[in-house]
Amino acid sequence: MSSHAESPERVTAAVIGLGSMGFGMAQSMKRAGIEVVGYDITSAAVERFAAEGGRSANTLRAAVANADIVVSVVVNAAQTEAVLFGADGISAAMKPGAVFVSSATMDPAIARCLSEQLEALGLHYLDAPISGGAARAAKGELTIMASGSPQAFAAARPALDAMAAKVYELGDAAGTGAAFKMINQLLAGVHIAAACEAITFAAKQGLDLDRVYEVITASAGNSWMFENRVPHVLAGDYTPLSAIEIFVKDLGIVQDMARAERYPVPLVAAALQMYLAASGAGMGRDDDSSLARLYAQLSGAKLPGQEPNKA
Amino acid sequence: MSSHAESPERVTAAVIGLGSMGFGMAQSMKRAGIEVVGYDITSAAVERFAAEGGRSANTLRAAVANADIVVSVVVNAAQTEAVLFGADGISAAMKPGAVFVSSATMDPAIARCLSEQLEALGLHYLDAPISGGAARAAKGELTIMASGSPQAFAAARPALDAMAAKVYELGDAAGTGAAFKMINQLLAGVHIAAACEAITFAAKQGLDLDRVYEVITASAGNSWMFENRVPHVLAGDYTPLSAIEIFVKDLGIVQDMARAERYPVPLVAAALQMYLAASGAGMGRDDDSSLARLYAQLSGAKLPGQEPNKA
Known part of the structure; x- marks a missing residue:
């Protein structure tokens, strides 16, 4: 899980979606020593993140190029699918062995489907819906209801530790967290x-x-x-x-x-x-x-x- | 509020309905030094109460003849109306100035109506629905949501103190408790x-x-x-x-x-x-x-x- 970027000892993460939740989650990871790159379709959100010292990227694929962990903090299943497989979708750009941590609330069947598609590409998927609100996101005190393979949990661990006060580990298959x-x-x-x-x-x-x-x-x-x-x-x-x-x-x-x-x-x-x-x-x-x-x-x-x- | 019965210093109460709640409420009042007479339409319930040292009566009117406080622990509005105004109904037998403490869950409009009828007869009505279950009834730790005139509260006070851990005093009109x-x-x-x-x-x-x-x-x-x-x-x-x-x-x-x-x-x-x-x-x-x-x-x-x- 070492980063190939400029600081070889540090884990690198990308946060997709810098709204009230994603912004706080990105800040919590930065505080924990993770190298964080932020991305949002709204340039104002990216600028706000940059203004507080965050690194940002102009495209989805650039955001995830060096990431060991991609934390997706978008609204729903459709946005999650677009992030992964749409135009500029990241599934083709993520590093081999990297993990996609999906926090959007969605139908468990869709979570299972997305997980299978990513695993077929040599990537990991952690089904990781969040609860707790923006204030707890900013403090790194979310609750995460997570399920996925042991490899997905292991790869995501630094991010989970940084973002959550409580991580429920609910099984080894995507969909259970959802x-x-x-x-x-x-x-x-x-x-x-x-x-x-x-x-x-x-x-x-x-x-x-x-x-x-x-x-x-x-x-x-x-x-x-x-x-x-x-x-x-x-x-x-x-x-x-x-x-x-x-x-x-x-x-x-x-x-x-x-x-x-x-x-x-x-x-x-x-x-x-x-x-x-x-x-x-x-x-x-x-x-x-x-x-x-x-x-x-x-x-x-x-x-x-x-x-x-x-x- | 002194009793005219054999122990002139003691408050006398009648409990109408000796089911799981009423039995415990009667026992709690006895423990607090109130002279309690129990009544139930089921003779088995009366016998169980007598077996534990309770005084009982064979008719509703006999049960309330000396009572300063009548606590009604029946199931609904219809039973409450029957206790007050049915055959053997007690409204004509209660002592002047005595209080009827009504614990059945009912439409507030019916509670207001019953209260007006009793007040016209020179009696008091305390709208006093209970919550807490049989175990807390037996320990004298019910919650009571009560409303009624200051006179109704004053007359009922010894029973309320004996039966409840918490009495919410919700207003001076019957119906608010309901x-x-x-x-x-x-x-x-x-x-x-x-x-x-x-x-x-x-x-x-x-x-x-x-x-x-x-x-x-x-x-x-x-x-x-x-x-x-x-x-x-x-x-x-x-x-x-x-x-x-x-x-x-x-x-x-x-x-x-x-x-x-x-x-x-x-x-x-x-x-x-x-x-x-x-x-x-x-x-x-x-x-x-x-x-x-x-x-x-x-x-x-x-x-x-x-x-x-x-x-």
């Missing part, structure tokens, strides 16, 4: 919708919402998402930390997976319709707690800081 | 259904379910119910701690309230259909985690300890 992530997204997406359905129903009844939050977070009705998202509703602040569109995407993946496996998901289906309605009503890029505003619009309930008919 | 409880039940019922939808979907994909439990309970997809109920599924043990029928009832109340208020509850509606299907498939009296068995039946997923087609 499947665990989808189970988490199923629950997270349904719980946000339930939290918004409940807190706005409390508002509709004229209950003291701060008191509802106090009682529920100490009761059997609590969830991680209720505790985390309802404060956004109580503050009337829908600045996006995680957007409605994320769950349009992720619950859509769950629903597609479940349909393919002949598995019924009535709660996911109900929740997805609400995310779609919120997006259709103009809130797609707002915080996912905007579902509460949707319920308020649909019922005349009054939420803190909220104009009755604001979309 | 409304808080329904918000909790909305979330609890949806979260159990989501937990069962998710863990059985994981089984359908062949994931290691113990590992799923480990990862999810440490992730943003966690809920109090996922953490509490999924172990029943992992053990294949559906011995009822809380039955499917409880949520057929409680989500039914939420749906009725929401319909009356023109408030849409798509997640509640989806979850309620699953509880109804589980009940219709013969699991109504089994543990509410039996929703996982329903999902398995509907998909061919294999759960621990489970015959593929067992109802």
